[in-house]
Amino acid sequence: MKRLLTMCLITTLCAGFVFAGGASEKVDQPVIEVTHSATQDGQIATYERILQQLVDEYNAENGTQYLLKYVSGQGKDITNTRMSSNDRPDIFSLDSPADVNQYDKDGLLLDLSPYAQRAGWEQTMFDWAYKLAQVDGKVVTLPFGYEGMVLWYNKSIMNELGLDAGTIDTLAEYEEALKKASDAGYIPVMLGSQDWPWAQEWYLSIMNSYTGRDLVKKTIEGTSELGWSDPAFKKTIELYQSWHDKGYLADGKSYILTSDDAINAFTNDKALFKLEGTWAPYWIAPLEQADQDTIGVMLHPAINSTERPHLPLAVGGMWCVSSDTEHPEIAAAILSGQLRQEFQSDFLQNGMDVAPIQVDEEEFQGLPPTVETMWSLVNGALAEGSFGYTTWAFYPPETRVYLYEGIVNVLEGTTTIDDYLAEMDRLTTKELAAGFTPVIPSTR
């Protein structure tokens, strides 16, 4: 009896291990798997609907019977893990061109050049976006969504201090506004990176880009003479540090406050400015109308005479196709389909990334005024070619992480600016030597 029980126990355990992974439903139809990082319900539903429509259309045109498997909430960590295994999705999204660079280096991306040519991506997409789609002249990704960093201002405080956003253009005018806000007991600029360390790079994206776009481009490409040790960068970081020391930057607590603190202080009339991305629409919508009305949007004023105010550009994401997909035709069709005008309104209304194409102007009508203003700034900058470079889209990965982590030590006074920039330089040189290929569009 005891033996029988033991055998039963072992059999049960073994069966448990065997079936622990679950069993997938057996289907005869081919499946096209699309993974994405979206986590908001509305965004997930919109993607699923649009992707399903594209799959249905493909099936109808080609007499196929593909089933769509859409998996949301797949961040970089999960995507990296899946792509290093044998369980790769057909289509997946990456965060930035820097990520695409790593994937391409390992041959994980399908060469989309023939499909892009057939679908006319080059003619449809913005020039800068088409450039970002390529690595070494080969189209390997579809950049999707474009965004930038802007400065929000609190209209009530601005009025109370007798300031006019339209006249704050230069460093002197900006610093005067910061001082007035500080003297009146307001937090001049709100920024919280305690729970979201990447918030530090928002401001640094502006600061570096405003130092000189050409200089940044050359530094990342490794062709600038002094690299990050250029005195222009030092001057910029000194300026950033001086704002921190004077308490202009989040009371000198930018790395101790959270992103929620930053939003709350701004919407509760305690801060004059707040740094924000143009991707913010999805969380502006739930705000009370009165709170929405108090938000004004402007470009960050200049910090020197080299660069005029512009918009550091970023891409929302990069759609890629796995090099070992068995369904390249439908995968390419799904990517191309997302460039259609008819879907852009859906994307905009749900605060999602839009295609990097000339979207019809009427699609931007009816959005909350703040969102509409942000879009007009983004579109205006793109039309003029007046964009700069965000860190997360264009910097090599290690340099980027050090940029936002190391700055905290600079602000704390535990690292000198010279050492900080020297380390940035060392990391960029190392990453370029290790094969990082910068893909940076030129500005006009």
Next chain:
Amino acid sequence: MNVPAPPQGFKKREQRTALLTLIPILAFHLMMIVLPSVNTLVSSFTNWNGLGTKDIIGLQNYRELLGDPNFSLAIMNNIRWMGMFLSIPILLSMLIGYMLSHAPRGHIILRACYFLPYVISAAIAGKIFASFYNPYFGINIAFEALGLDFLVRDWLAPTNALVSVAIVDMWHWWGFLLVIFISALQQIDPMLYESAEVEGANELQKIWYIMIPSIQKTLVFIILVTMVWSISTFEYVWVMTKGSPGSELLSTMLYKNALFKYRAGYACAISIVQGSLALIIFGVFGLIRRKMED
């Protein structure tokens, strides 16, 4: 009285059953622990970016670790963390455990209350305490109201972050230690305490001469798990500071290298160092235990 030895056939059958019973867990251990560990060891000698091909680069990752100021900082922070956890929660749980085991009534309710933080997830507790540490509406306001201005500080600033996060983790951890200590303390024969009282021993002497020697094995076990766990701790630091400057640990450094910097080979080298430290601690404690048994 002589106990007859079991028949030879019975012994073999027992051994076979034992082996069969162990097969599933050994297979599981092989798949989930041994093979990934070997893979990690091999990868630590490569320039793997976490995605595709791996080129062998010898000891380069380890050499780089030796010169990486972040690594020395992380090691030092892990040691500081270990120091905190080897003192405060262990002493506190032993002391409270001793008091509870002598409490005439109400100890079950108190024990449950003290254990409660242990069942709260790190993500939730971390977020709650991060709010407590907020410079605008957190405990600083309470300190100011109570006139304790000398305690007001930026709790999550790099200079204080490690200690601030450790306090939260200790709040979560000590209830678990308490339950283990109480279980051990309940094994002590009450007659020993009564005899000591008759001999005129005070509470401190009872703790030193009766309690500690009686729970020696439990204490060694607790110290062992605390040390090993301190080497690998991650969740509270990640939830509360994302391993920001001042609170960088080996595990946060490993995570960032593997997932944000595309340096999985380097992350594997960090992991091997972590594992080796844990093995050394295990080895030392194995020797101590053997000595204790002798």
